[in-house]
Amino acid sequence: xxxxxxxxGLLAFGESLAQEANSLGITWLASSGDSGAxxxxxxxxxxxxxxxxxxxxxxxxEVTAVGGxxxxxxxxxxxxxxxxxxxxSALTFIxxxxxxxxxxxxxxGFNLTAGRSGISIYYDSPAWQEGYGFPNTGFRDVPDVSxxxxxxxxxxxxxxxxxxxxxxxxxxxxASTPVFAGIVALLNQYLVNAGDQAHSGLGNxxxxxxxxxxxxxxxxxxxxxGNNFVPCLSGTLDCNSKIGYTxxxxxxxxxxxxxxxxxxxxxxxxxxxPAQLKVYxxxxxxxxxxxxxxxxxxxxxxxxxxxTIGTVTITENVPAGLTLVDMSGSGWICNANICTNxxxxxxGGTYPGIIVTVNVDRKAPSRVTNQ
Numbered sequence: 001x002x003x004x005x006x007x008x009g010l011l012a013f014g015e016s017l018a019q020e021a022n023s024l025g026i027t028w029l030a031s032s033g034d035s036g037a038x039x040x041x042x043x044x045x046x047x048x049x050x051x052x053x054x055x056x057x058x059x060x061x062e063v064t065a066v067g068g069x070x071x072x073x074x075x076x077x078x079x080x081x082x083x084x085x086x087x088x089s090a091l092t093f094i095x096x097x098x099x100x101x102x103x104x105x106x107x108x109g110f111n112l113t114a115g116r117s118g119i120s121i122y123y124d125s126p127a128w129q130e131g132y133g134f135p136n137t138g139f140r141d142v143p144d145v146s147x148x149x150x151x152x153x154x155x156x157x158x159x160x161x162x163x164x165x166x167x168x169x170x171x172x173x174x175a176s177t178p179v180f181a182g183i184v185a186l187l188n189q190y191l192v193n194a195g196d197q198a199h200s201g202l203g204n205x206x207x208x209x210x211x212x213x214x215x216x217x218x219x220x221x222x223x224x225x226g227n228n229f230v231p232c233l234s235g236t237l238d239c240n241s242k243i244g245y246t247x248x249x250x251x252x253x254x255x256x257x258x259x260x261x262x263x264x265x266x267x268x269x270x271x272x273x274p275a276q277l278k279v280y281x282x283x284x285x286x287x288x289x290x291x292x293x294x295x296x297x298x299x300x301x302x303x304x305x306x307x308t309i310g311t312v313t314i315t316e317n318v319p320a321g322l323t324l325v326d327m328s329g330s331g332w333i334c335n336a337n338i339c340t341n342x343x344x345x346x347x348g349g350t351y352p353g354i355i356v357t358v359n360v361d362r363k364a365p366s367r368v369t370n371q
Contacts, residue, residue, distance in 0.1 A: 001031060003040035003053040004122055011056060011122045018062035018204075025201020029181050030058040031173040032067040032143040033116025036102065036230035037244040037253075043112045048230055051237030054118040054142045061126040062204045065142045066177040067255055068099030068115030068149025069223055093261075097226025098247050098254040099149040099171075114228040115149060115173060117142055117245055117253050128210040133250045144206060146223065146255040147176035183262045187269060196270040212268060213257050219265040223247045223255040 004011065018028050032055050035043045039053030058065035071094045073079070080089045100114040120140035129141055148154070151171025158170050188200040212219055229244035245253040 001033060001055045001057060003033075003050075004056045004059055004120060005040055005050075005053055007056045008122075014057045015060050015062060015123070018057070018060045022062050022203040025199075025203050027184055027202045027205050028057070028060075028063045029066055029177050029184065030060075030063050031055070031177045032058045032065045032146075034068075034114070034149075034172045034174075035112040035116055036100070036114035036228045037116070037118045038112060038230055038232065039116050039118060041112055041230075046111045046231070048112060048232040048239070048243055049236040051239070052118050052243065054120055055116050058116075059120040059123055059140050059142050061123055061129075061140050061206065064180070064204075064206055064209070065144050065256070066173060066180050067117055067143030067146035068171075068173045068176050068228075069096035069146045069255055069259055070099045070101075070148060070150035070153050071095070072097040072226070093221060096146075096148070096221060096223050096255075096259055098146070098223060098228045098245075099173075099176075100226065100228050100230075100244075101150055101152045102230045112230045113172075114230055114244065115143070115146060115255065117228060117256075119253070126206065128207045129251075135251070135253060141251075141253060141256075143256040144209065145180060145220075145257050145260055147179045147259050149173050149176040180260065183260060183265065186262065187266045190266045191270065194270070208269065209257070212265065213251075216264065216268040216271065219261050219268050220257050221259040221261060222249060223252070223258045224249045226254070228254050 007014075021028050033039055035041050035045075035048070037052050038048030038050060039055050040050035041048040055065075057063050071078075073094050076095070078091055078094045080091055083089045098115055102112055102114050118141075119135075119137045120142065123140040125136070125138050125140060130136060135141055149171050151169055155169035155171045156175050157167050159167050184202065184205065188197075188202060191197040191202075192200050225247055227244055227246040229242040232239035232241070232243045234241065247254040251257055
């Protein structure tokens, strides 16, 4: 992979290739990169100079971008003093922060070592990455998920040659990406064995991944603190002594949706997702002399959503002399009737319309539409 700015001639072709792969059932996962938000700078540089950038092909909407986290156990008791029979020593889930070894990395010469992330300059925002709780940048945001990637705390012990005696410690998003690929392979196997799919092959998992984030949040470990800031040269593009993003509750540009609870993700994958959230909006309602009731409907369809919609707020700009009566109705969160009084009716003529605004307080897995 490489930064989008250096791969302009491949961006359209890359997406068409990913779409073809998806149509064949192939799930394409890509490393988000290892130089923080400075996607066009090498991790070996001492300071970033090329500004904010993301990695291609991770930025393709039909590709799942995998970023980096690292353990943040503090003084907690998350490790056993000895390994189990299977070689593991973790006692429970270990809290995470965005992977960032830029300021204290043990590998000298690698100064920009953090999970690469940010906003595409080419690919438009996909529908599943829009709405409440997302940055709404108008472009594709990277990464989608993140996993442990620090070679310093704690790295992956790999045997590359002279196995099983010669081990080395590795890290980076080139390590976190195959971790998620393994989980996707298990997901494929589970769905086929459970009879949920006739054969293996998930294609683009991003729409379902983001939908799952809304209705089955226990499949994710939200990363809510830390950052992927890397140092940058004063006076260069986007530089304010450092460049990057901070993790916060919900989706963020440091770690995406966070890391995955593999068991919960796999066993929740085929649970029917809520129906697409749609907001219905009346723009204006006019009435004339002789009418004492003008009915209109405004609200949110709750088909398949039940009580998960959340709070619906309706704001009406009401002309003088009118009274609005809100009533509940079948299939709608809220209906409203416009009622006139005798004073208004006696004056005759056509009266100004009512402007109605609907606000929905709910994280939606896809684009909120107005009709």
